[in-house]
Amino acid sequence: MVKVGGWGLPASKRSEPPFFTKNQIITVFEQIAILLELKGANMFRVRAYQNASRALSQMEKGLFQVIKSKELTEIKGIGKGLSSLISEIVLNGDWGKLGDLYDEVPVGLVEMVGIPGLGPKRARILHEKLDVSSIDELRSACQKGLVANLQGFGSKSQDKYLEGIELYRRNQGRSRLDVGLRYGMALKSRISEIKGVEEVELAGSARRRKETIGDLDLVVSALPHNHASVIDSILNLPGIADVKGSGDSKISLILEQSVLDSDGVHGKLDKALDESIVNRSEDATIDAQIRVVPPETFPFTLAYFTGSKEHNIRMRQQAIALGLRLNEFGLIPENLIGESIGADAAKYTLVCENEAQIYQKLGLQWITPELREDNGEIEAALDNSVPNLVSQKMIKGALHNHTTASDGRNSLEEMAAEAIGLGWEYLGIAEHSPALNIGGRSIGVDPVAVDQQANLIHDLNQKFQNQGNNFRIFHGAECDILPDGKLDYDRETRAKFHHVIGSVHAINTWKSRDEQVNTDAVINAIEDPSFTILGHPTGRVLQVREGFPIDMTQVIERMGEINREGSLKAIEINASPYRLDLDWRLCRSARDHGVPIVINPDAHSTEGLSDISYGVDIARKGWLRAGDVLNTLPANDIDRILAQ
DNA sequence: GCCGTTTTCGGCCCGACTGTTTTCAGTCG
Incomplete structure (x- = not known):
């Protein structure tokens, strides 16, 4: 479903290039594809904009750099036309004729194609013949019986649209x-x-x-x-x-x-x-x-509908190259298929008992579903180099969790018991620091309470040891990165923790600031010797808000530099399902720059500890192996590393 | 609009279901 919030061409906030970011262009190209469809443009032209948008979103390099070095047309999906358009947008802030498209197509039509069963072609006909430009006008036209009288439509279509309008309201999107x-x-x-x-x-x-x-x-x-x-x-x-x-x-x-x-x-x-x-x-x-x-068809259908669409296209192209046709019914030699199509042709299929055999017959290593996005997995599978990815059973603990001492719902003892039940060797506690206010009330832990918690953790660890249990609790803090890039708590207090997770919380301040100011502030915080892990790095909350402006590339590069000098600066995949940052691209970038990744559930309850599974899924999407993930290490190693 | 190349233009992934029409276009995934 298309969201019409944020519909239209963005305005630049800058006085010099780059006037627009990669993400802004990605969004506009997606919208252009929809507008072109509604205008009845050539479908392959529509697809070209979709492809270009996807190509940009999968590009790991910075767009500005690629334009300056004139490498844009080397990206598959971006040709002569779109590369000069993109250059014009970034270098001169000029969107060319794209603005006209927004003026020509009523935004109500874009909403209308969100109605189940109503696509761009018919939305356009309704607009032309009945002057319908919004969902409300469509409802009214249906109620008057006008739609049923149109050539090519009928009473069933009309009823379907009325029902679809109601379902559209109930559908909350993703x-x-x-x-x-x-x-x-x-x-x-x-x-x-x-x-x-x-x-x-x-x-x-x-x-x-x-x-x-x-x-x-x-x-x-x-x-x-x-x-x-x-x-x-x-x-x-x-x-x-x-x-x-x-x-x-x-x-x-x-x-x-x-x-x-x-x-x-x-x-x-x-x-x-x-x-x-x-x-x-x-x-x-x-x-x-x-x-x-x-x-006998099940593996083919499962593979087909697992997708993604982009992955499937590559799979079918691979089949074609081998003289085969791949679809949801089978993998069929082109010379046997003759006139038969679809399910009929399935009788000629090569037999595959599971997905792995399909991949094998295409000359590919099996690819775990998390990787099926055409992000390089096909090339790796051809090369037999799909890595052995991190899995949940490799996780030996987590370092970012809360108890009732700050805003958690369970006690330290309860959280520890749950972690032991999960088979973990350790649990890291990282309560909020005093700067964090929610509703005017500080929910952080003051320095006196820090000492109390330290004593409690010491006693509990002693108890585990006396019981012959190797399990231990690490005492950390989720320390606010203040807007000026300093860390909350004084140096003396921070020195008491096993680990300091630096997190941005004053989101409104950070959201309204310039990207480079934010980037510099976070880098400043990271450079503090007490700093160990960057917490929920992008600040996004899924379906609630985008993160604050920050150039994570610079941050990750700096962390890598510091690590090469012998420190430990790690970055967190916040596994809480409402956050799930980093995305796969940042995971790869961190890995490539020698920045260890910690998968942290950010649990606020015993149940929340299980959220780590979602973080593991994201790590797998980022192609991370056990060695890339810090909390696959046993407790003794973590202890040693944090003590450095 | 892009791609590949047989360098000038044809092909671009493919099939089920629905409704309207009676052979197919639109929608969806």
């Missing part, structure tokens, strides 16, 4: 990974109990563990003579708000919250997650696509 997974696992569990179902797997962006999930994809394996009854059973599951479509092999559903109402399926409830689901409006929905296929 869901956070944790929320989406919860719906997905609930649906998977219900489907797995249906008689005749051999196997069911979550696919799509949930399986790829994207930070947010648009809709759910599930693939179901059943013997052909059971398909009809399985589909019928799925359609009759509780928790379905609407059936958007259903055929012999494919069902499109809209799920409502009540799909989660089942007993004991999901194990222990995470309180924070429950609250975030409650925060969705009561009639919020999430879409689900389900495919039912015979067992």
Whole structure:
């Protein structure tokens, strides 16, 4: 779904190049593609803007630098035309004719294509024939029966649009990974109990563990003579708000919250997650696509609907190069396929019992779903160099967690017990520092309470040792990086901690400032000898706010420099599912610059410790191996490193 | 609009489902 907030060309805040950033151009190109579609432009031209936008977002180098060194056209997807346009935008602040497009297409049309079943072509016809330019006007036209009378439309279309407008209101767009997974696992569990179902797997962006999930994809394996009854059973599951479509092999559903109402399926409830689901409006929905296929087709369909789209395109191109055709039904030699298409052609497919065999037959190493974004994984798989990625069982502890001493909900003892239960060797406590105010009240720990907590931790560690338990607690602080780049607490207090996690919290101050001012302030904080880990580095909160302006490249480069001089400056993947920063690109950048990464749950409760799994998923998306992640090290090593 | 190259222009991933029309275009993923 398209968000129309922030629609339009941005204005530059700068008086010299670069006038616009890579991200601004990425956003505008996505919007241009939509506008061109609504204008009825050539679809391949539309795709060119989409491709260019994606190419820019996958580019690791700085855009300004690439333009200056005239390397722009070397990027696949950016040719002569778009490269000169991009240069003009960045160097002269001139968007060329793109502004006209925004003027020509009413923004209401952009919203209209968010209605299920209504795309750009028909939105355009409605605009031209009925002068409909917004969702409200469309509703009114439908209610008057005007739409049904149009050539090519009918009463079913009209009814579908009215229903779609209501569903559009209920659809809250993308869901956070944790929320989406919860719906997905609930649906998977219900489907797995249906008689005749051999196997069911979550696919799509949930399986790829994207930070947010648009809709759910599930693939179901059943013997052909059971398909009809399985589909019928799925359609009759509780928790379905609407059936958007259903055929012999494919069902499109809209799920409502009540799909989660089942007993004991999901194990222990995470309180924070429950609250975030409650925060969705009561009639919020999430879409689900389900495919039912015979067992021999299952691996192909699973791979196909796990995507991503970009990964699939590369896979099919790889198949074509080998004289094969890859689709959701099989991997079929071009010379056997003849006139047959789709499911019919599947009888000629090479047999693959699982996804790995599909990749193998394409001359590729198996690629774990988290990497399937066409970010270089195909090249690595061809080369047999897909790395052995970090996994949750490699994690031996975490360093950023809170207790009731600041704003956590559980005591130190309870948090430690939970960590031991997870099989960890250590738990790092890092309470807030006094500068952090929420609602006018400091929730940080004053220096006296720091000493008290130190004593408590010392006693607990002594107790673990006496019990012959190697588990230990590290006493750290989540110390505010103040707007001037100094760290909260005085030097003497900071010296008492095993580790100091520096975090930016006064977000409004930082958001309104210049990028370089923020960057310099964070670098200044990092250079303090007591500083060990940069906490939630980008400051973003998923679906709530973007991070503050900062050039993380400079920050990471500086951290790498300091590390080469023998210090430890690490950077955190904040695993809390409402943050999940760094993204994969920053993970790679940190790794490449010799900056260790710590996956921290930032737990505020015992349940929150399990959030580390989301951080591990992000680390995997960033191609991190065990050696890149600090908290895969055993407790003794962490102790030694922090003591340096 | 990009790409590749047979360097001047054709092809650009592919299939299910729906509704309207009666053979196909639009939408979606």
